[in-house]
Amino acid sequence: MKKAYLDIQFSWIFAIIVGAIILFFAIFMVVKLVKTESSSQNVQTSKEISVLLNSLETSYEQGVSSLISLPQYSRIYSTCSASGNFGSQGILVNEKIYGKWQESKIPLILEDKYLFIDNYAESREFYVFSKPFEFPFKIATLTYLTSSNQQYCFINPPTAIRDEIIKLEQDNFVVSESNCTSESPVKICYSSGFLNCDINVKYSENFLVKDGKTYWFVDDASMYAGIFSTKEQYECQMKRLVKRVNSLSEIYKEKILLNTYSTCKSDVLNELESFIFYLNSYSDSKDFKNSKLILTELESENKYSGCRLW
């Protein structure tokens, strides 16, 4: 009788142990699956954003704005790598589910996009606007993403910038002559004499100062890039853009050498070669300071040559 009792007990203990192992394994798998599911959801959102960025690709229109609404409260990060032929842009989305951030570490990598986000943008709704970057010919469309919760106040900007921002009709952008009324906005000042500015833009001198760091720019598109990005990201994206300029310059050089151009002369070859030489020595945005003369020469030579290259 005692032995049978022991036998029953043993089979119960055995079943409980194995059952516990199975349960533990099942719970472990479910947790893993939930994590994978949230990662795949984040990557899917990143991909959807990248598809939307394609539709924001500009031709000649200036400044196009669009609103992105995500199903969950999210953080969007932009990563950048300057290695490779054209470097790469990474888009990372982390969603907040039941008050907890679902950390995804897999960014969506794209070579043809240039997305500028100041550190990260957090909201359910985001504004994106894009602008063509020209140096001196069109290089790429730059896209700027901001959270609908973050207000930006442009204080006393030049007329062209003021008109452009008003035309964008983004609710989180305000243009002011002297002071900002909205709550805790990022203050972007275009002339000295204003207090508590987060960003000081020296528009005519082609640089801006943010967090004590200087960002050199060449046109309005790269100026916005400086406003809506961190220094590290800005320098990386500028390096990528310079790589693209270099490649496009080589394409234009090849175009000059085509047979059809023996009848239709373009006199830009020498300037284009010195431009490529300048591009090869580029190290950071400070080098944009030396680009003015060469850009003017290149532009005027192209404008008045027998056949325009671009």
Place this chain on the structure above:
Amino acid sequence: MVKKAQIKIQQTAFMLIALTLFFVLVGLFFLSFKLSGLREKATTLDEKNAIILSSKISNYPEFSCEEAYGSKRVNCIDSDKLMAFVNFKPKYSNFWEISGLEIRKIYPKQSEIICSSSNYPNCTYFKIFSGENSGPDYTSFVSLCRKESFSGAIYDKCELAKIIVSYKIK
């Protein structure tokens, strides 16, 4: 008595193994179902991307006319630039995440001749990228322009072309 107990343990063990196998199979079925859904989503997004890209790619600076033919034009491909681009295409192999890119002259109608440096501009078909596992293609119409000379006078010659973009099947 010992034998009976052993049989009972074996019974329980078999039962548990069967149960585990059942759950593993259910899990595998669920996983494959999820993965196929994910693949479908990825393909749909790639398809969407290809549709948008087919209408936008002609405005990329690598192909667009810019102001080389007078005023700024939309959906205009510079044929000379395209020919020059062919030499640099290995650099751009992963640039647009597409598997195929072709430009075909459609008007005036001519027989199909693939463009190369030896026959350009007397050709009608630019095969830029043509990868394996290409999915369905998406087309849009563009004007294909280049400089021509006639009796010493230079003029802009623009023809109607079709740009064909296809994406990789996952």
